[in-house]
Amino acid sequence: MRKEECYELGYVSKTHALDGEIAVILDVDYPEDYIDLESVFIEMKGDLVPYFVETSFFNNDKFILKLEDIDTVEDAAKLKSKILFLPLSVLPKLENDQFYFHEVIGYSVTDDAYGELGDVSDVYKPSSQAIMTLYHQGKEVMIPMTEEIIQTVNHEEKKMQVKLPEGLIELYLES
CATH class of the missing domain: 2.30.30.240 (PRC-barrel domain)
Incomplete structure (x- = not known):
């Protein structure tokens, strides 16, 4: 997947718990639309790397993700400040004068x-x-x-x- 075919969902702000969960700051208008994510792309050294989402939930104002193969706090710490992307094709449709x-x-x-x-x-x-x-x-x-x-x-x-x-x-x- 090329970056031009994606949009920024948000970024990893910190680790959460000890089993590899990450806290994500979402840069979207309707965060609840993203609770059932199946996968995300994370920019690593200029490339977009796909990660499957095991679980996702809100904890107060933070969006928490548990990604497949990220199983320790050390693994999760490597993702801190990384940007998450989704394909443009999954953007919710807007009405009238609304736009992305x-x-x-x-x-x-x-x-x-x-x-x-x-x-x-x-x-x-x-x-x-x-x-x-x-x-x-x-x-x-x-x-x-x-x-x-x-x-x-x-x-x-x-x-x-x-x-x-x-x-x-x-x-x-x-x-």
């Missing part, structure tokens, strides 16, 4: 006041607020991905209509 970040890369972005701004070149989620980047008049522009800013998303035409806060574009064009 990877889906809108390449979409054309148009603003009510400024007209066509450019195509989404990347999406970052450095904290709780996701940000899309695009190039407008040769300058990189970062746009917060909020419900107030994103007005509509047309998946068929690969277009996104936004309403930017006053002065946002000028901040980037002046520098």
Whole structure:
């Protein structure tokens, strides 16, 4: 499986118990959708390695996985900070204007006041607020991905209509 065919599910934060369980911080909107995982991919030295899931459960706000062939706390410790991936094909289907970040890369972005701004070149989620980047008049522009800013998303035409806060574009064009 290639990384381009997958999405990040989360990362291993620490070991859990003594039998090789790992605590995973999920980077998804609906963690409960992932309770019945059969397998995951873990990035090891640049490659995605498949692991079968023996058990999974929630312990308070942590998602706990027991992976096949990871049977000791020492085995589990080797996975600390590793990123878990799942194939794009298992993403739950979304409705209407909802989208996954990877889906809108390449979409054309148009603003009510400024007209066509450019195509989404990347999406970052450095904290709780996701940000899309695009190039407008040769300058990189970062746009917060909020419900107030994103007005509509047309998946068929690969277009996104936004309403930017006053002065946002000028901040980037002046520098």
